[in-house]
Amino acid sequence: MKRKGKWIVAGVISAALIGGGTGLAVATAGGDDSEPPITGSALQKASAAALDHTGGGKVTGTEVGDEDAYYEVEVTLDNGKRTDVHLDKAFKVVSSAPDSGGDEGSGED
CATH class of the missing domain: 1.20.5 (Single alpha-helices involved in coiled-coils or other helix-helix interfaces)
Known part of the structure; x- marks a missing residue:
């Protein structure tokens, strides 16, 4: 037993x-398909560059090694719309585009 x-x-x-x-x-x-977030002093520099480019808003996401540029900073604007700001290694804006990440967090406050 x-x-x-x-x-x-x-x-x-x-x-x-x-x-x-x-x-x-x-x-x-x-x-596996997500890039690591920006950290340390690079985060501060990338955030400042992105917010300067968009004229304000709130940083709601970051990535290092994005397919479009070295850094990507997602900014949620005061009107609730999101935009991705692409930066090179020197934190210069390469491009920006409306965020294509779907509808998450798009509810009205």
Whole structure:
């Protein structure tokens, strides 16, 4: 009887480990297409350059290594619209465009 119980416990533990490992792999694989955020003094410089370019607003997202430029700063304007400001390594504006990230957070306040 004791031997049968050990096998059941071992099977349950194995299933939990396999299932947990699969969940972990799926959870970490979902973020492969996102770039890391800007940090430190670069964040301050990039934010200042982006806000100067847009004439105000609030920085709501940043990325290093964006496909369009070295830095990308998402700014939510006072009217609620979002724009992406693309900067080079020297924090000079390369381009800007309305944010194409979908409807998240677009509700009226």
